[in-house]
Amino acid sequence: MTSDESVGVATEAGGARRQSWRRALRRSKRTRTALARIAVALAQLAAASVIVFALSTLLPGDTAEIVLGQQATPAQIATLHSRLGLDRPVLDRFGDWALGVLTGDLGRSLVTGVPVAEELAERVASTATLGFAALMVIVPLAMVAGVVAGRRPGSVVDRVITATCVAGQAVPEFALGLIFVGVFAIGLGWLPATGAGGSLGGPSVLVLPVAVLVLNQLGRLARQIRIGVAETDSAEYIEHLRRLGLGGPVVLWRHVLPAAVVPSIQQLARVIDGLLAGVVVVEALFALPGVGAGFVAAVGAHDLPLVQGYTLLFATTTVVVNLLADLASVRLLPDRESLS
């Protein structure tokens, strides 16, 4: 081996070492970012549980008196004080509450006496079905709408899709739901107006609620994908691929779409957040037996342990969904150094 060759081999070996060192550094950076994000999520959950406790027991005024109304007797107020633990020191109550949250013991419903965790578990399946069905329509529809609009920015098709998304996003779910019920249930008689009997029944019951959720949330994702497609489609490297003779569908499926869709993961988390808020209203409107309807019923009955349980369930789901979206972004967008 000549001296030049040995220098070349040594340089190559040094380059490989540097590359593997950089990869390890990047991986450790990603791990640190992910761990920091998990710590933020845990802090958010802790803060949310403190606020829920404070809102439900520490605000000015006697909660028992407010809940029972002016007609309540002192004996009734004393009983509710005892059931809610309002006659004990605040720190004791908070300690018990925090311990209960950590161990999954959220107390018992004031109305039915059933453990809160059981009440929640009974209703989760129905809401998950509704939310999953909506998501299964939103994701492919948003991709189609985003690609069609993004490939011809400024065209009539783009304008129509964007205007529909803008309009659908703006309207309160219950108002949109009522218009749908007026047209498709009362006017045309094609679909049932509500989940009669408090059950999901057949798939036809889900059509209108899913349509409301889809129209309300579609715009967020479709517009994000549209922007990604429009930007990527006009990028220099895509033009270069086309010049090399790659067909339109290949460029679209292998290069444009992945680059446009990956940044939409964060937006997908916003969509799921929106669906969570939407199901409360939609389930109440269509009389569906999910956690949203249960939450509203618990509020109406002033069933405080159940209200706290539902609030924590919603807050936890929001935190977990956003955490997963951030972790996916860290994994799929390796150059991203920090999360906003």
Added chain:
Amino acid sequence: MTDQLLTARFVAARRARVTVTTVLGAILAGVPLLAALFGPLLAPTTPPGTAPLLPPGGAGTLLGTDVLGRDVLGLALRGGTTVIALTVGALILAYVVGAPLGLLMAATRRRRLATATLRVLDVFLVLPPLLVLLVLAGTGRRGVLWLLIATALGQLPALVRLVRSAASAPRRRATMEAMIQSGESWWRVRLFEPWRAALGAMLVDTGTRVVLVVTMLTNANFLGVGLDPATIDWAVVIQQNASSLYLAPAALLVPAALLVALCTGANLLADRMLERRGGRQP
């Protein structure tokens, strides 16, 4: 020559589209807005003892009566005032708290304090206003004050970030340095000038935030965790008549259509504003 002609045609077509969207947005938002502002002056009064659930035309009413025997047209004309008043109130409260907070965070050199404040405000992303209102209603606390506070708090995380970033934009640094060198006071350099700089961004943000706030407030009122049931409000009327969907559809569909028109129109106009500033968001 042909290129110039095509460009002129493209610009004309684009302007026409912009005008169509703006006019459509203005009409859609304008009708419910006019109904909300001037409707109470024109609303017919229901004679005491009027039967409930009368069909359109019954007892001299144009749209019939609702489940409580009230004239549906009167409810539609009176029910928008609270929607607009609450939206304006919640937005004012959000800006009164959020704008100074954002300006102070842009002015402070204690970055950790600013970051910690943002993290505290971020809790309201985990507990959005509707969730807070549901918890409050669960403890028997509901009404205008709670509605305004919860809605305003829910706007703070985004609002504070917006004001902070607009006030501390890098392009403002040269102006601020010139003001410091010319001996301007601290509050003028650090608060008043950044406030002027952030004003444009805040105005555009208000356009988009109006729709969010209207949606939030009406959802809360529909769920019965906002206004008192005796209040005449589009969402409250819908909630009260929800069980008589087939008997008095007008009592639900007329207020719902007005809300749909208001939100759609306002969002179209806000989207146009964002597009003109080159900052359209998904």
